[in-house]
Amino acid sequence: MDRHRQIIDAVRRAGQLSVAELAERTGTSEMTVRRDLELLAEQGLLERYRGGARSVLLRGEEPPFALRETDGVEVKERIAVAVAEMIADGEAVVIDAGTTCLAVARALARRRLTVMPLSLHATNALIGAPQLRLLMPGGEPRPGELALTGPLTEASLAALRFDTAIIGCCGLTAANGLTAYDLADAAIKRAAIASAHRVIAVTEAAKFSRTALALVAPASALHAVVTTDDAPDAEVDALKALGVAVRRV
Amino acid sequence: MDRHRQIIDAVRRAGQLSVAELAERTGTSEMTVRRDLELLAEQGLLERYRGGARSVLLRGEEPPFALRETDGVEVKERIAVAVAEMIADGEAVVIDAGTTCLAVARALARRRLTVMPLSLHATNALIGAPQLRLLMPGGEPRPGELALTGPLTEASLAALRFDTAIIGCCGLTAANGLTAYDLADAAIKRAAIASAHRVIAVTEAAKFSRTALALVAPASALHAVVTTDDAPDAEVDALKALGVAVRRV
DNA sequence: CATAACAAACAGTTTTTGTGTTCGAACCTC
């Protein structure tokens, strides 16, 4: 809803806000704000305390899934469409967790493919797709993200060979390679890359200026990167110099 | 909805019925019946043809998941509660696919357990459960049923040891053992039984008079059976003679 | 080609959802 976004943004900007303040800014009653906050807190979009709410983004961590999911939706869809064009019918594809990869999964739902999603969000998006052969990896779904990780996931990946891996990331630079916040996630991404013939990384422009904790792979391990047209030229050129095909959409 | 159930039942009884006939019986317009039929056919609850609809139950096959799901709901819930009582906190449990086992999964959602569901329906019921450690097996989800099968599922089960396996069935008799319609399913049930210390079978009374194609295990492989109080005494006694604890609820 | 079945469009109705107010309970602060 519109007011929900308004509240999230206001809280994110201010760090924390009182219920009364939010009621005034949104032009609604305090009761409505309380109901909204309860809902949003439940989804992990903010944190509730008596009298108001505070942002969950203050730490250096990755923002929660629900927040990223509604952020830059058309950008992710543009990337997803571009990736879908690079996949041929009949291919076997492994799709990483994350919101951008979820968009890719949705874009591939009506295609004739074999797909292994690495998150239950993508799974749910692909269930019931008539022409699609859905293959689930094992593993433990991380709360919120629903990314499958752990030895069962690694074993599932190790047992298979894919034509293409679609990999998301938290940071990507030519110098530091593809990085992720979560160590367990990073291990899975590495396993997915290892069992795929071709690796396509997807990323919004912002991630070119970021490096996360866990190194997944050097940039040279990627075959293609699909990103937006506002990606910094320097990084794009550096990636190209490493032999990575970069597509900006 | 009420009218939907009415339509399903009428079609099931008659084998097939015209739109006009259904409109009269439900006291609505033909347009409404058409809209209902479209919806129901989409869910696999019946089959549509020009002028009417026919039941999908005419063959010897297992009725579709969506049909079984809304059938005998309180009976399944009673069984589920009884099973939940037999599970201690902290146990590792593998839960089979099927509608009765789905009820068990729901009953266990708020418990402190490690759970591996063998169907994505159960997975969705367990996602977000705060105290529960959810463990996904790999595999290919069968359409509708969403039961995970195949070598990935078997490998996931083979790699683990559970305290308890909750197993559903299509048929169960002391003489013919526990049987299933689907060969792939049967293999998974067998693997689940093999990796569990204790095996609890769940079943409505009707299944005691049935034997399906694929043998999963002899009745003696079960440690307990939870069923309803209208289960035939002869079968119950025969199971008890094999050393199986039978609980009727 | 004619007739029956269908699907889209629209209008009216019903149901659901969302919102604001009131009030008693729960909760901090001093």
Added chain:
DNA sequence: GAGGTTCGAACACAAAAACTGTTTGTTATG
């Protein structure tokens, strides 16, 4: 533990959505 604040349940009302039946033109099928 007194006093003020925040909270959440309950109710009433409004807005939105879902549902239904009619009309219309289109599509199948014999």
